[in-house]
Amino acid sequence: MYPEYMEESLRKVVQTRAARLELARKSVPVYPPMNAEERRRVLEDFHPDYKPDALRPVRVGPNKGEKLTTEVADLLESHSWLRSEQVNLDKPDFETDLLIIGGGGAGCNAALIAMQQHGIRSLIATKLRMGDANTMMSQGGMQAAVSRTDSPTKHYLDAIGGGHFENKPELVKALTEDGPGVVKWLEDLGVVWDKEEDGSIQVLHGGGTSRKRMVSCRDYTGAMIMRTLMDEVRNHPDMITIKEFMPAVELIMDDEGRCAGAVLYSMDSEEFFTVKAKSTLIATGGYGRLHIRGFDTTNHYGATGDGLVMAYRAGAKLMYMDSVQYHPTGASFPEQIAGFLITEKIRGAGGQPLNKDGELFVFPREPRDIEASAIIRECVQNGGGIETPSGRLGVWLDSPLIDMLHGEGYVAHQFPAMYRQYIRYGIDINKLPMLIYPSLHYQNGGVEINERCETNIPGLYVAGEATGGLHGRNRLMGNSVLDYNVFGRRAGKSAGAYAKTVKLGKLSLAHLDNYEKELANSGVQTNLVAPILLPSYAPKDVRKRQLVRGGNVLPGASVVHNRLQEERSDA
C-alpha cells in the first residue's frame, strides 16, 4: 500500500481521471508531442548523458581520444584477467565451427540458423544459465510492421527519427525489412502471439511509433520467445553444445589478425578453458549492472558489458558508446522493486504519466530519451514529483485508465506480470496508479557492425545489445527484441558461411600484452580487472573484510574482487 501522506495526491489523480479518459478516447494526442526544438532542449537540460561528468575521453584502444560514457571508459581502461604466457594455446580444450558467447536471444537464434542453413556446429558459452539474459525480461513487445496500415519503411522512418537520424541506415533497413519474417519464424517455432479474433496479430503503439506495431505475448513477451528458442536449441544436442556458468573472459586471435575463439572461465572451479573456433559471435548483451551514474537498472544480473571489453582489447571499434538509455518508467515504490521495469506497453495501452497534482505533463509516447528527460524535468525542476519514504522521487503512471479504455479484464489478461508484481505489496494496478522514475535500461551503442554482423576484425561477429549503430543514440521500445532476432539470425547466416571457408593460423593472445603496454604507455593506473562478470551487492563493511588473496588481483581473481563502483568511489 502507498503511505498515508500520498493519499491527497492519489485523490487528485482520481479527480482528473474522468476528463483524461475523455481525452484518451479522442483521436488527438492527450498532450502535445514535442517538436524538434523542444526535444533538443529537454535532452540537453535533463538527460543524464548531458551532465558534465557523464563522458570522458578514453585513453587507449581503437576509440582512443573519443568521449565515452565515463563508466565505459573506466571499464575499457582495465586489466585483463590473463597474460598471454599463462595460457597454453597449443592444444585447445574445445574446438568448434562457431563459438557463441552469450546464451540469450541473439545467441540462440544464431546457433539455430547456422545449423539449419549451413550444417554448422556451435558451442554456446554463457555466464549464468541459458536464457539468463535481458531477452527473458522484455515485457511489452516487439516491433514489426505486420498490420495492414503499416509498412517496413514506416518502421524505418520511426526508428531513425527516434534515434535522432544517427542510426546506420543499412542496419535499420535490415531490422525493419526482416521484422515480419521474424514474427513468422518465431510463430512457427511455437511462440504464442497475442491475436485478434480473426487471427491477425494484435498490435499496440509504443513510444515514437506512428503505426500500431507492437506485437506481444501478454507481458511475458521475452520470456515466451526465450523459452521457445532455448527449447529448440536443446532439441539439437548433437549440433549445439551448451556450456553454462562458463563466460568468455578474452578472445583468442590467430597470427593473421582473425578472431579464432575465446578463453572461458568456469565460475565453479575457477579454471580457464580455451576454445578454438572458426568464427566467433559476441552476443553478450548490455551493461545495466554497471549502474551508470548510480542509477538502478532493469537489467538482469549478468549485464556487465563483458563483450565490449573483450572485443575492444582485440581491436574492435565501438560506436555510440556515449549514449545510455534510461527507461522512462522504472518502479520507484515500493523500495523492494525500485528500478524494476514497468513495461512501455502500459502507456501503449493508454496509461498516462501524471505529476503529483494528477496532471499530464508530457505526451505519454515520446521516444524513450525524451519521455525519460521530461519525467526527470517534472521531478527536479517543476516540483511535480512525489517523494517516497526512502527519499526517491517519482511520478504517477495511471494504469486504472487501461481497463476503462479497453474493458474490464484487459489488464488481468494483458499485464499478468505487472499485476502480480504490485499486488504482492498490496497495490492493485487496476485501482491505483504506479509510482515511476527513469531506470538504467539499455546500451544504445556497442561494437560497430554492418548488416551481416561483421566487425572490423575478420571472424568476429556481434549481434544484439552488444552492437552499436542500429539504434543511433536512442532506441525505441520493441526494437531490441526485434534486434536480437534479426541480427542473431543474420549472424548465424554470415558467421556460418565464413566458418566453412576460413583456415586459421597460429593461435595467439599477444593482443592482451599489447593492450597492457598501451595502458602503461598512456599512464592509465587502475586496479580494475575486467570483464567484471557479476556486480557485488554486499554492504560496504562486508566488502572491506573481503581481502584480495595475496594482495594481487591478477590473475584468476574471483569475481568478488572486480567491482567498477568500488574502483570509482576509491579513486
Added chain:
Amino acid sequence: MTSVSAGIANSPTTSAADGGREAAERLITVYIMGKAYEVPAEATIMGAIEYAGHQIIRGAGCREGYCGACATLYRLPGDYKIRTGLACMTLVEDGMTLAQIPSVPAEKAIYDIEKLRPNVSAIQQMYPTVFRCVACGTCTKSCPQGLQVMDYVQAAKRGDIAAVMDLSFDCVVCGLCMLRCPAEITQPLMAILAKRLYGRYLRKDSPELAERVKAVEEGVYEAEYAELMAMGREALSERYYARDSE
C-alpha cells in the same frame, strides 16, 4: 528534503547496501542455509542473502520475477509448512529459515516439433509422467506465480493443449512444482512443449502476415527504402516530423 539532484540517479537517501549496517532501519534474524544472519526487515530474500555478503552465482538471474533462477524453500518459526517463493520477489520474515534451489534435476524431452501434433499422444510420448498425476494439488500450492498447475496437468491428460497454454502462460520454470510433486511429473517442461504446440498448430493464421512477408521478399519496399536511405538528415527530419500517426 529532496535528495535527487538534476538529472541524477534516483537513489534512496538511506540505502542499506551502500550505507552499511548502521543505516538499516530494523534488522531481523533469518537462517540462510542454516546459518543465522541479521538482515533488514524489509528486504527480499535475495536482498537479504546479498546483505549477508554472499556473492550469488547460481540462484539469481533476472531479479525481477521472470527467469525462475531463484526458487527458494523456507519455513517460518512454529509452522510445520514448507513454503515456496522466488527469492527476488519474496520478503523476509523474522525467524525464516531458507534454502535456495537454483536447479531442479529434470530431463527435457528431445523432439522435432514438426513431427508432433497438438494432441494427447504428443504428451504421452514426450512426458508420460503426466499420467501419474494423483490430483493432490501440491504443485498448485507450491507455485510462486499462483498458477493452477494441477489444472493444466489435468488438461494435458485430456489433450487440451489450448488450456495448458493458457493456464501455464505465466510459468517462470522455477521448478518448485516438480520438486514437490509426489508423482515426479516435470510440469514446466511439459508446459513449454504444450505452448509450442499451440503456437505452431492451433493458432489462427494471420493472412496479412503471410502477405507482408511475401511483399518484402518480392522487393516491394526496395524503392522506398532507397529513397529514404539517400535522404540527408534535414530532409529525413522533415519527413519524420510531418509523418501522420495512427
